[in-house]
Amino acid sequence: MAQTYEVIESKTFSAVTSVTFTSIPQTYTDLVLIVNSLAYYASTTYLTGAIRVGASNTLDTASNYTDTMSYSDGVTGNSGSTRSGSTTDFRYLEIPATPTDAGVRGSWICHFLNYSNSTTYKSILFQTSAINTANSTISMRMGIGSHITTDVINTIQVKNNDSTNFYSSTATLYGIKAA
């Protein structure tokens, strides 16, 4: 039986605000990105994580992103949904943050569907969890996004939009073949 779920690349990173996968092979049907991360910050909180994509090893920094999410906010106990349009990245992901390593990592699962076609806009599905050890809560987010270009995706960036550094984090990109 053919193997259809393969590792493309795995990165371990610290002391950076972003990490980027480039030259992603165009030989799969879908991509799955798994992130296990923590960011350093002066207080214990959640920070804004984001994803940017691009073609030809160049990130798209134009306002070509929209995303919509449902959330359960561990801090306030509220849930809801919201939408962001015409932004410069997918920005509804979250990262746990602590002043020092508190032994927690947040999790992301992101699916990039049909990423190598050059005729349709690209969809992303994501789910994230971020932990706040100060008040023993978790913030869960689940959403969808659309990259409003027909460019193939060969570059994916994981970034901290609050511009603090990641600490001892991992990101792994998998490729899935339809056949």
Next chain:
Amino acid sequence: MAATYKAIQTITVGSGGQASISFTSIPQTYTDLNLKLSLKSTRTTDYIDDYNLSFNSNAANYYWMSWTNYNGTMRGDRNISPYSWIYGNAATGSHASQTPNTFGNADLYFPNYTSATNYKSGLVNSVTEQNGAQVWNNFQGNLWANSAPITSIALVSGVGGNWVQYSTATLYGIKNS
């Protein structure tokens, strides 16, 4: 490239049912775990049941959860910590209004489960339906506030009943290299 997504074990409940579904001696050779469930319990008092999941026989208050759910007419959210297990949706087998042969499904993902230094965070999507008035989904983030590597997983019914025949649980291991 190496194949990275492998079934570690599938457990299918036989006739007569069983109270617990357990994975033991989980290999420490993968990076992440993915658990897929198709569950129905013998609960008779409601349309839905829960599965209660615990790691390493650890039933103390080390589990945190936050979720949003929807049952077709009412949306809710909840944050619970600490708690004695992680839970999500499962189907009930014997409620008078339950449609036969309906099982609840769940997909659970636990990154970096072999770490001996970090707490374990996970993501869950689960759903169960009565095929009538009641449909429930649950989108959840969770945490096991324990730095021990995950070596076993146990699943019991939320109300203490049995899992019925044909309930299944498959544990996959995923490598990052």
